[in-house]
Structure formats: C-alpha cells, structure tokens
Amino acid sequence: xxxxxxxxxxxxxxxxxxxxxxxxxxxxxxxxxxxxxxxxxxxxxxxxxxxxxxxxxxxxxxxxxxxxxxxxxxxxxxxxxxxxxxxxxxxxxxxxxxxxxxxxxxxxxxxxxxxxxxxxxxxxxxxxxxxxxxxxxxxxxxxxxxxxxxxxxxxxxxxxxxxxxxxxxxxxxxxxxxxxxxxxxxxxxxxxxxxxxxxxxxxxxxxxxxxxxxxxxxxxxxxxxxxxxxxxxxxxxxxxxxxxxxxxxxxxxxxxxxxxxxxxxxxxxxxxxxxxxxxxxxxxxxxxxxxxxxxxxxxxxxxxxxxxxxxxxxxxxxxxxxxxxxxxxxxxxxxxxxxxxxxxxxxxxxxxxxxxxxxxxxxxxxxxxxxxxxxxxxxxxxxxxxxxxxxxxxxxxxxxxxxxxxxxxxxxxxxxxxxxxxxxxxxxxxxxxxxxxxxxxxxxxxxxxxxxxxxxxxxxxxxxxxxxxxxxxxxxxxxxxxxxxxxxxxxxxxxxxxxxxxxxxxxxxxxxxxxxxxxxxxxxxxxxxxxxxxxxxxxxxxxxxxxxxxxxxxxxxxxxxxxxxxxxxxxxxxxxxxxxxxxxxxxxx
Numbered sequence: 307x308x309x310x311x312x313x314x315x316x317x318x319x320x321x322x323x324x325x326x327x328x329x330x331x332x333x334x335x336x337x338x339x340x341x342x343x344x345x346x347x348x349x350x351x352x353x354x355x356x357x358x359x360x361x362x363x364x365x366x367x368x369x370x371x372x373x374x375x376x377x378x379x380x381x382x383x384x385x386x387x388x389x390x391x392x393x394x395x396x397x398x399x400x401x402x403x404x405x406x407x408x409x410x411x412x413x414x415x416x417x418x419x420x421x422x423x424x425x426x427x428x429x430x431x432x433x434x435x436x437x438x439x440x441x442x443x444x445x446x447x448x449x450x451x452x453x454x455x456x457x458x459x460x461x462x463x464x465x466x467x468x469x470x471x472x473x474x475x476x477x478x479x480x481x482x483x484x485x486x487x488x489x490x491x492x493x494x495x496x497x498x499x500x501x502x503x504x505x506x507x508x509x510x511x512x513x514x515x516x517x518x519x520x521x522x523x524x525x526x527x528x529x530x531x532x533x534x535x536x537x538x539x540x541x542x543x544x545x546x547x548x549x550x551x552x553x554x555x556x557x558x559x560x561x562x563x564x565x566x567x568x569x570x571x572x573x574x575x576x577x578x579x580x581x582x583x584x585x586x587x588x589x590x591x592x593x594x595x596x597x598x599x600x601x602x603x604x605x606x607x608x609x610x611x612x613x614x615x616x617x618x619x620x621x622x623x624x625x626x627x628x629x630x631x632x633x634x635x636x637x638x639x640x641x642x643x644x645x646x647x648x649x650x651x652x653x654x655x656x657x658x659x660x661x662x663x664x665x666x667x668x669x670x671x672x673x674x675x676x677x678x679x680x681x682x683x684x685x686x687x688x689x690x691x692x693x694x695x696x697x698x699x700x701x702x703x704x705x706x707x708x709x710x711x712x713x714x715x716x717x718x719x720x721x722x723x724x725x726x727x728x729x730x731x732x733x734x735x736x737x738x739x740x741x742x743x744x745x746x747x748x749x750x751x752x753x754x755x756x757x758x759x760x761x762x763x764x765x766x767x768x769x770x771x772x773x774x775x776x777x778x779x780x781x782x783x784x785x786x787x788x789x790x791x792x793x794x795x796x797x798x799x800x801x802x803x804x805x806x807x808x809x810x811x812x813x814x815x816x817x818x819x820x821x822x823x824x825x826x827x828x829x830x831x832x833x834x835x836x837x838x839x840x841x842x843x844x845x846x847x848x849x850x851x852x853x854x855x856x857x858x859x860x861x862x863x864x865x866x867x868x869x870x871x872x873x874x875x876x877x878x879x880x881x882x883x884x885x886x887x888x889x890x891x892x893x894x895x
Contacts, residue, residue: 308341312375315360322360323376327369338369345371347415348438355406357426357436376434381422381488384568389491390519392562393526396488399425399565400552402433403481408545410438411474418472420480421461422487431566459500459507460493464536467504469657475538478548482512482534489526490518501650505643508658511536525555634681634689637672642693645672653685661695665753669696699750705743705759713740717757725756729763737764767817770824773810778828781807789820795827800886804831832885839880845871845894856886864895871895 308331311324331337345362348371352358358374381399384391391399403425410417417424417438426434459467463479466472486494494513495506512534514527529552535541542548632652637645646656662673674692677683703720705713714724725744735741744758745751771788773781778794785792802808808827812818835855840848845861852859864874871894878884 315372321375321377323373325371325373329368332367332369341369341371344438348373350413351410351415351438353406353409354432355402355434356409357434374434376426376428376436378426378428378434379569381425381427381433381484384427385422385487385491388568391488391568392560393489393522394556394559394562395565395568396485397526397552397556397559398431399427399433399488400481400485401549401556403435403484404545404549404552406433406435407474407477407481408549410435411477411545416472416474417477417480418466419458419461420477420484421458422484425484427565427569429566429569429571431564431569433565459503460495462504462507463538464508465538467508473538474544475541478533478541478545479535479538481548482530485526485530485533486512486515489515489522489530492518499650501646501656505646508536523555523559525558529555631682631684634675634677634679634683636679637675637691638679639667640672642670642672642691645675645691649689649691654683655686655688657688657690659690659692661693663695663698665697667694669694669752697753697755700753702743702745702747702749702751702757704747705740705757706747707735708740709738710740710759710761713759721753722751723754723756725758728758728760730760731764731766732762733765735762737762764819765821767819770810770812770814770816770818772814773807773824773826774814776807777805778807778826781810781826785824785826790818791821791823793823793825795825796830797827798831798833799829800832802829802831804829832887834883834885837876837878837880837882837884837890840873840876840890840892841880843873845873845892848873848892848894852890852892857884858887858889860889860891862891862893864893866895 308325308327311326313322313324314320315322327337327341331341342362345359348357348359349362357376360372360374362369362371364370403420407417407420415438417435419437420435424435424437426436428434461480461483463472463476466476483494486492495503495510497503497506512530514522515530516522516524516527529548532551533541533548542551632654634654635648635652637648640648642658649656659676664673667673671694672691673694676690676692683689700721702722703716705716708716710724710727717724730741732739732741739762741760741762743760751757768788770790771784773785776784782792782794797808799808806829808829810827811825818824837857838851838855840851843851849859849861863871873892874895875893877891878888884890
C-alpha cells in the first residue's frame, strides 16, 4: 500500500518512520480512505505497547503518516532466529500484546490483522503492536461490504471468513493462532490455497500446542483453546479477561531467558536532514576496461527485459482484463469437501450459507447452490453452498429405570430408536431395568438416531458357601448370611447321620446373585418301615423274605419240632418299625 522510510524530525530532532501512500493509489478513493482510516485509528491510541502515530496528512496529492520509529525486530524475525519461544517468553509477548489490544478495544478499535509481522520487540524487551491499517471501529463495522474479507488468511477468525463483522474477540482468535506459532514454530492450519486454509479455520479446531511441542504445559494448551473457539461467544469477553487468564498461567511457567536477550542490538545511523535541501550521494562504478562488451550485454539484457515485460503484460491482460466465464458445476448431492473442490477447480470462490436440517440427506451433503448449477459466471465470482445439517434435533427422553420394552415405546414417541444394549450388574436397579443412556435426558439428538442403553443384570454374583457336612441349622445360617434363600429337602441315608446336610445345589463356589435360592438335602438317617408278619411261613421262605427287606434273619428252632419247620413267632413282632439292617429273630417249630 505504501513505502516506509526512516527519517529525522527536524523540529524535535528524533528518528521517525514515514509511511507514504503509493502515488499510483492516491487517485483510488478506496485506498485513500483506508489510509486515512489507518492514520485516524492509530493516532487516537496512546499506549506504551502500541506504535505511536505523530502526524498524518497530504501534500500535493501525496498522503503520508509519521510514526514512532521502533529500533527492534518483529516476532516473525524472532521465530526465524529461534525456531520456537520458551513458554515463558511466548507468554511475555502475548501479555504485552493483550495490554495493547485491551487499550485499543476500549477506544472502539479492532486491529483485525494480528500476526507476528505486526508485533515489534524492542531491545529492552517491550512489545509494540504496529500496523493498524486494517483496524476499524467495530461500531462502524456494519458498513463493510457483504462478504468482503480483509487480513491475512492464516490468522483470520471464522466469523471474518464468513463475512461477519469483527469485534474484540476477533483479535483474540488471531492472537491465539500467533500463540500457537510462537510455541510450536508452525501455523496450526496450512493448505495449498487460501480457500483450503479458510475452510480449516471454519471447520477445524486449533490443535493443542503440546501436540507439536511437548514442553508446552496443559495450562497454555487450555488458554489457546479458549481464545480460538469457533464460536466467538465461547471466547473470553475481552482482552482484559484473556490477559487475566494468561497471567494466572504464566505465574506457573518455568523461568526462561528474558525477551530482551533475544533481540539483537540495532545500530541506528542518524539521517542527515536539512529543511532547505536534500543531499544526493553518488557511488562511482568500477570500470573493467571492456566498454564495448558491456554495451552489447546491456543491449541484450534490455531486449530480454522488454520481451519479459511484454509477455507479462499479455499474461496479465489475459488473466485480469479479459473475462473468463465458467459454468457452475454440478455439486448438489455431493459431500461438502468434494463440492468445494469442484467449485474451486472451476475458479470460483466458495462461501457456505446457513445449513439446513433435513431427513432427506445425511449431514455434510450439499442441498442447494446459489447461483444454480449451469449458471455462467466469471472466474473469481462467489458461489454459496447450503449444506445439510442432517435430521433436526429432538429432545431425548429419560429412559433410566424403564424396561427395554417401555424404552422402545418411549423412543418411538420421541422419533428416536433403541440402539445397542449393554449389560452391567447393579445394586440399585432390578434386573432388566435400564441403568444409563449414552445421550443424557433433556439433551438433543438427531431425529431417527439410535440411543444406546445399559441394562441391569441385578446385583453382582457372589460365591455359594459350603453347606454339606453341616447341620441343617448351620448350613441355613451360612447361606442366609451370604444373601441366599434356602430350600430344604430330606432324604434317608444309610451313610449320613440324621440332621446332617448330604448335598447342596448349586455346589460350593458357584456364582449366584443375592436373593437366589440354594437347595440343601438333609439326611433322615437310614429308612424305617413296619415289620411284616412271618408267622405261619416256612422257615426257608421267611428267611428269604427277611433278607429281601434288607433285614438280617436269625433262626431259632424250638424243642420238639418234627418235620418241616414253620415260623411260630418272631421278634420284633409284626407292626414294629425298624431300620434296614435290623436283626429279625424267628422261632420255628
């Protein structure tokens, strides 16, 4: 836009920087107004961290501005020399810059072009913000032409790229990008074209600096994330608030070499000036003794320059003077990134309008293009894409405590559906009740989307204790203490004493949930039955019958018995209850 000279103020005898608008631009009212705006904005700012403007005006159609001369280097030069700054050094640069921006914002001025090139560092370590050429009172920002974007794309905020008015939070976003660059030595977003970089600013988050430089603490990561939020409403309200947050983090940073130690000494040679005349210094050339060869060489070089100039003029005319028309390509139904690539390949500028909710197309698919497909446009014209935001959001109902069947019905009423069903043990929810849902109650989810839930399997299982070999009372107490219900069965046993547990189901060590039933079998001892009558039976038949009953026969012959023996009497008598293995004595005669 202009040229900057180092000069001497003859009245105050001080070094100054003199910015002069190019003569070729002096007739352009837009450029002149921009130059005046820069001067007015900067002249109203009086802060130690802002490059001062002493005077501005015009003489014979030449517009100029007299500024403070800063004998230092820019933050860009520091980065080129150091690679990265230590976290404490970067915080020093950022804190001083925030002090300058806080003053400007209170005056109603937004810088709009914060970048390392515009942050000067003096040999004393003081940071001075320069070039308010893009600054504009944000109260007047509405007069910006719709869609006009000014600034350096690597540092522009999403709202600037979308043609929205700038405000103080716009400068905070740019400073967050500068912070990332100071801490990592790299820009967060790069691309082959400015549009590719702009797309990333709008849709991607600025990465944490520690992903590039592990020496960056989590506190600085968080600060960078807060000032580079995509939605400006989520950023700090002001530079003062951002400075307070950063100052709190800076107090915890390890010490590093002072910022002044990074700035090389700059020797300033005084400019000799006279109010009446200017001095011209001529440097004599060294002769080689071959004037003819030099003349031929200069002639050939002049011819070459002329040809290059003619070629450049022809190329420039082709590029800028002759309009090139292109048809808006077919992009409806394509993913957003592919549609943008096709339009940019055709030489058109892409802008994204407000998206639209729809169930007809998934999120990220182009729904509409303006102007319509097939419209003839000139290269560089703007095309606006309307992209699907997916199904409209609906409120998610409360599913906790419901059964799966009830949850399905509730979700259907809310225009949602049941997703994956997990299972977990719970002391607080009965089996088959829903414990949790992946999208919380009263949050929103896209219409028709699935809500995953976790269902209770009841309390966690515990091991069944041993009951066999214990008395019925001991076994019942042990099982009930473990939280189980006890069912008692009884059984005769020739091997286990009465009242002792013969077996259990499930067995010892099995995993059951509290409240489930364990069955124990308690011994009744050997089985008993009434003794039948053997009187009148033959001896051999009676002995066989006794043995078949599991009893032990004992035969006693009465005196005087003759012939075939018959049972005359028995002990125990018929009807008495006995156990298996009892001896039955029969008397035969």
